[in-house]
Amino acid sequence: MTTNDPAARAAPPHDPAAYSDLSGLTPRRGYLLAFIVFIVALVLVLTAWRIARDREQRSAQAEFVAQTVQVTELIQQRLVNYELVARGGVSLFASVQRPTAAQWKAYVEGMNLQRRFPATLGLGFTGYVPQRLLVQLQNEWRDAGYGLLTVRPFGQREIYGPVLYLEPKTPANVETIGYDMFSEATRHAAMEAALESGQARLSGKIQLLQDQREGVTGTGMILVLPVYLGGGRPLNPSLRRAEMQGWVYVPFRMEKFVETSLGKSHREMRFRIYDDSAGGDTLLFRTAGPAPTQPAAFVHKATFDVYGRTWRIEYESPPIEEAAPRMQGLRNLFALGIFTSLLLYGIALVLAHTESRARQIASRMTEDFRRSETRFRSAMQYSAIGKALLDSEGRIVDANPALAAIVGMELPRLLDQRFDTLLEDEDGESPAHGRGSSDEDGVLRATRRLRRQHGVARQVQLTYSPVPGKVGQDITGLVQVEDVTERLRAEARVHALNRTLEARVALRTRELSQANQELEAFAYSVSHDLRAPLRAIDGFSRILGEKYADRLDESGSGYLARVRKAAARMGDLIDALLKMSRVTRSELKHESVDLSRVANELIEELRMGDAQREVEARIEPGLEVVGDASLLRNLLGNLLGNAWKFTRDRSPGLIEFGTADAPGGGREFFVRDNGTGFPQAYVDKLFRPFQRLHSVEDYAGHGIGLASVKRIVERHGGTIRAEGREGEGATFYFTLPREGGHA
Structure with missing residues (x-):
């Protein structure tokens, strides 16, 4: 395949000096124009990026403010829901002058507070009790069967506000009954404001009594609603204190309140809630998590009145990279513009060197072609497998010495012959079109008989693969011929x-x-x-x-x-011997067998036959295997029967059937008892026919049972072993195919 192209031979060698002045052919104004284009493009990109960045920041800020409005509305709406729950309790007092504890419990259970409002600790009622009526209330409480009402903290006060009802009755809520909330300043202020206004009022930051008992630190609050005689609100403010019955209140934890109010939609928001009532600045809540390492992109404050309190929420957005994620795209666009300008500037320089690089590539490709030709020639010449190049008519254009040796002809005589004339097949087909197996690349493989000159015909393995020739050269394929006569023999x-x-x-x-x-x-x-x-x-x-x-x-x-x-x-021994032989000869019928169910049935049969015995049976459920149902029942019957027999001197007897980890990995079944046991030194005799470790007078039997068990296990492809101690019981371990065919 060496080239004979005169033009190729006449091509001069690569001379770098011939192209050293290529840069001088490029006009200097090309460099100036490229630089001007770069500057103009850079200014345009910078201007467009600034405009897009400002627009993106305004859009991200507007979206952030809209999210803060949603969060504020969600918190307010959740407090309204708490008010509605409390008003339901007030309505109960409107229908019943003073509901009983059972009626209050039924109402709270119907509300399903724990599921609907997880932040609340319950729904309670605090009485409005003047000092002169405290003893009367305690007597009524005791007569109603509620026990002794102890008002805490102790001391003489003009008005008491003890907790009378609080549901659900958790241990912490039960201990809260009797606590005088009217005696504590923060709760007192909210309850007094609700009494005077007749509306729901929210307390300041407190620690809930339930949290004090459980040692929980956190912000707690209560929402109170006054209850008057008749359930309505007196229009005359002066009569409200006279007709006051108490307050319905909802205690809740602030952290859980905010979490349940927002749900999963706004958990990434960062904000703090402050109580600004009466000129204070009390922190009620702040979002969890580490402080961001970069400053917030936007800050927004929202102040609103909520049930007599003034709350301020300060929102912080993520850093600018997270708040306006498309800013990164704008930066990339800016970088792309700079890169484009540089690219335009570099095109002129690249064009100046194009011809020189083209000549270098042509020279390198010529050298690669020459080396490829040399490698191919070496592979043809020194290969032990016969090879021949064929033209479109199947004639041999070129061949190697190995093919001449296989055919038994001199190499010059092979050239220009049709390759199929060397084959003895009657159809005379070319290897490119004959019978054989081919793959997706068009490679055909076949075994044919080859006619040798003055010799015995040989079996050869032919591999035909299409190969292209040079331009103007009629070469279509390569045939490899391997003598496989000795291998076939x-x-x-x-x-x-x-x-x-x-x-x-x-x-x-x-x-x-x-x-x-x-x-x-x-x-x-x-x-x-x-x-x-x-x-x-x-x-x-x-x-x-x-x-x-x-x-x-x-x-x-x-x-x-x-x-x-x-x-x-x-006679019994003859029957046992025949029974054991049938176990070996019977045909296995593989099916799914529930060993737990079979074991329970066998234990019940043993109990019916010996009702006076006191035996505890522990059977692991769900043990299923694949095997012959009758043989597996025989297996368990012998093992459980032995366990039943050898635990007769134990009270109570214990029989266990289950699975355990095998020493070599995997799981194995076991039958364990706390019976007589056996010396471990004689364990090899257990599974031999007619071998016994106990006398017939002590324990009846023929010595066939364990031998049958061993044969059944081995017929199913499993193994069996035994462990025991004299006087401490015995355990038999065996393996069987599990459901699905695994052992």
Whole structure:
């Protein structure tokens, strides 16, 4: 692929000196014009940025003031809601001259204050009690069944304002009953103002009694509303004190009040609330969080009257970057304008160097092309895989020595031949259009037979990939030829060996199946052949005992009883042996099994069979596995039955079934009891057939149960182990496939 272009050979080498005076070709006025454009653009951008910045600041300030108005209105509206709640309590006094504690509780529960107004601590009523009527009120309170009314703080006062009702009855609210709010200056001022005006009044900053009890520091306030006889407000101010019954009041925490008033929509606002009543400047609330590191962009104050108090709210906006986020965009636009001016200024300089750079790039591309040609030639020449370049008609334009060695021809004879004439396929198709697998890039792969000169045909792996040639050169593709004859022969030998192994496995499987059938026949024959002599022994022993009982002494009768008992035990052992063999041979039916439900059913069956036993069963709920339902019931039946049997000397007995962490990770099931237990040194004997750690006289059984359990667990792909101490109980751990197939 070396170039033969005369024009390319005639091109002179790159000479940097030939382009050293390129800058002199650029008129000097171009630099001056670029500088003037830069200055004009910079002035225009700066003017536009200042106008846009001022407009954006005014817009952000107007938006901030609108948000402050919304926050102020929300706080005022929430206080109006508190007034409406208090007026509902006043209305209750209008319908009933003095409602009972039960009626007051029913009204407050109907209002659902804790959900609707989380900042409030309840709704209460404070009586207006002159000194001469205090004893009468305490007697009425006691006669109504409310207990002793103790007015705090103690002392002689002309008027008392004790808390009589406060719902809901939390421990803190209950301790508040009897407190004389009229004796405290801040509360007294609000209650007195409400009495004189007949309207709702708000107190100054106080610490709520509930917060004092719970040790909570914070700002508390109360909203009080006077209650007169008949529920209405006397038009004559002089009669209001005479007809005064008390005050309905709403205690609330200021921090929670502001939080619930704003909700989630204005939580990012920063502000402080001051009480300016009577010339004071008391801080009631300030937003939480660290102080901003930068000054606020805008500040706004709002002053308003609220139930006899004057509140001032001072709002602070975030720094200018947050208050007017689009300012950053304006800065970016300003920077973009400066950059554009610089770009225009630099275009003239770039144009002056364009030709020089073009010559440098052309020289570098020529060198890259030459090196690429050299690399391709080296890859063709020294590759162990045969390669050939084909034209549009499938003729060989160029080939490497490896292809000549595979075909068995000299390299010059290969050139200009059709590549498909080297193949023995009957269809004679070109590798570019023949059978095979191709990918998205047009690369075709196929295995074909290659005709060798004076030799045996070879199997080759062909890979055709389209490649472009130079301009005016008819090259369309590259074919790579790899001799895979030996590899295919090796694969054929492997396949033949696999077929031989499969035949041997089938033979061994058939022999194993025949052995299993013979074992089943042997077990069936043994069970039937052994039962006949056992029945004869038992029958003749019973007849001998019945007919010749008078001739046998006590020892002889005992021997006959032992013979019959041994025959019966032999029959039971045969049944247990057959049962264990069926556990091994039966086909598994996989389904979802609720082990918790099965365990509960088995415990109930054990209780019904031995109702006098006192056994506590702890079964973990929701234990589900996948397996054979009948075999898993057999498994739990043996484990729980053993636990029931070996806890007979415990009062009460304890049986547990649940899951625990396995030593190697994961979870495993366990059955635990506090029964007789066993020595850990003999744990290997537990799961062997007919192996027992306790005598038959102490605990009945055949020694088959735990062996069956082990086979059931292993058939399900699990494991089982046991831990125990003599006299301290035993625990059996096992694993089974969980729901979804995980062990």
